[in-house]
Amino acid sequence: MIPVAKPLIGEEEIKEVEKVLKSGFIAQGPKVAEFEEAFASYVGVKHAIAVSSGTTALHLSLLSAGVKKDDEVITTPFSFAATGNCALYIGAKPVFVDINPKTFNMDPELIKEAITKKTKAILPVHLYGQPAQMERINEIAREHDLVVIEDAAQAHGAMIKDKMVGSIGDMACFSFYPTKNMTTSEGGMITTNNSQMADMARILRAHGEKERYQHVVLGYNFRMTDISASIGLVQLKKLDGFNKKRIENAEYLTEHINEISGIEPPYISPEVKHVFHQYTVRVKEGKRDNLMEYLNQEGVGTGIHYPIPIYKQKLYQDMGYDDNCPETENAASEVLSIPVHPDLSIEELEKIVISLEAASDKVF
Template sequence: MIPVAKPLIGEEEIKEVEKVLESGFIAQGPKVAEFEEAFANYVGVEHAVAASSGTTALHLSLLAAGVKKDDEVITTPFSFVATGNCALYVGAKPVFVDINPKTFNLDPELIEGVITKKTKAILPVHLYGQPAQMDRINQIAKAHDLVVIEDAAQAHGAMFKEKMAGSLGDMACFSFYPTKNMTTSEGGMITTNNSQMADMARILRAHGEKERYQHVVLGYNFRMTDIAASIGLVQLKKLNGFNKKRVENAEYMTEHIKDISGIESPYVSPEVKHVFHQYTIRVKEGKRNVLMEYLNQEGIGTGIHYPIPIYKQKLYQEMGYDDNCPETEKAASEVLSLPVHPALSIEELEKIVISLEAASDKIF
């Protein structure tokens, strides 16, 4: 089976983990601080704050930005559920805006229609590794005095108009889950140029502790370990190479499948560097599950990111959400992710293309 995602861990990562284990300092320590500095430099911001996951990074960011009970956070319903849940964690209400059907990202032209006196933040997602339309989003945020927090969980190394994802809003959050473009096994990172927000995030991730045993606010245990950071430092050095291979794989796929009937290859905005966390096609209405089953039988792993809009999840339905985002719902019924990870061989890429061609003849 060609997996749809595959973490690439080498001897370098293993050796660095061994060094940390031998040092005896395995909780948050010098390696975390080194990783934060390296990641901030990579993104091009002043501050990076490591966290235990991408989800806890989002949670901390909203708290550090001052989002609180009964505030509203505008975001996309076409994402992993953590994007919406992070607003719930702080007592705020996620307000969902439909997507641009080409990029799958939040449609900025729909934002102003849902802004109210309670709106505090906009949380765009750089879905699949393609940055959202940040110029327009920031313009709207500035006009309405709103905070912009990028969900960059899938966008390590992506760029919008030559600026790195993670440096485009007031704050940004990355995930280092094993399937991401780089990994620490589990982990997350907040990036920002705002010193006050960075300081608050650091306090909140460590039980609200400003100084040893001096707890100034209600905080959490959202710290990263030195074990995870040691992996991250090696992976960060490899990230550009990983992304280069992802882009090359995506370009090969698009070139060879763009004319296959029944499927639509991914759109890439001319304003961005897309890093293809996922290579996600659209499949002719009603045929996705048939195609997915066919590919799986041929030994090709697939994924659906994401089959259910966040507002249609049981949790949100029970909270009374009855949103109607037609582009999101259409995408949720048509998208299918194919392997694009850096470990793919040319033979595997050829097999995916040949299988899609054969599937087109049989299914569509």
């Protein structure tokens, strides 16, 4: 089976982990600080705060930005559940707006009508590695005095013109889960140019301590370990190479998928660098599940990201959500992710294409 995602861990990462284990600094220590400095430099921001996951990065960012109980956070329903759940953690309310059917990202033109007196923040997601329309989102945020927090969990190294994702909003959140474009095993990162927000995030991740045993706010244990940071430092050096291979693989797939009826390859917005965390096609005529089953039988791994809009999850249904986002629901019934990770060989890419071509006769 060709996996739909695959972490690439080499001898360099193993050696660095071994050094940390022998050093005695295995919790948050000098390697975390080094990783933060390197990641901030890569993204082009003043501050990077390493945390235990992408989810905790989202949670702390909202708190650090001043989002409170009963505030509203505008976001997309077409994402992993953590994007909405992070608002619930602090008693705020996620408010969902529909997506652009081409990019799968939140449609900025629907944001204004979702803004109320309770709105505090906009949380766009750079889904699959394609940047959201940040220029328009920031413009709307400035008009209404709102905070913008980028969910960049799937977009390490993605760019809009000459700006790196993670440096465009007030804050941004990255995930280093094993399937992401780079990994630390588990882990996350907050990036920002706002020193006040950065300071609060650092306090909140460590039990609310401003100084040792001086707890100034209710905080959490959301710290990254030096073990994870040592992996991240090596992976960060490899990230551009990983992304280059992802983009090349995506170009190969698109070139061949364009000739297959019933399957629509990903759209890439002008002036962006899409880093293809996922290569996600749309499958027409209600044949998505049939195609997925056929590809799996042929040894080609697949994934559905995401089959259920967040507001249709039982948690949200029990809370009374009855949203109607037709583009999101259409996408949820049609999207299928196929392998694009940087470890694919040309033989595996050819096998994926051959299987898709055969499916055009047998499935459609």
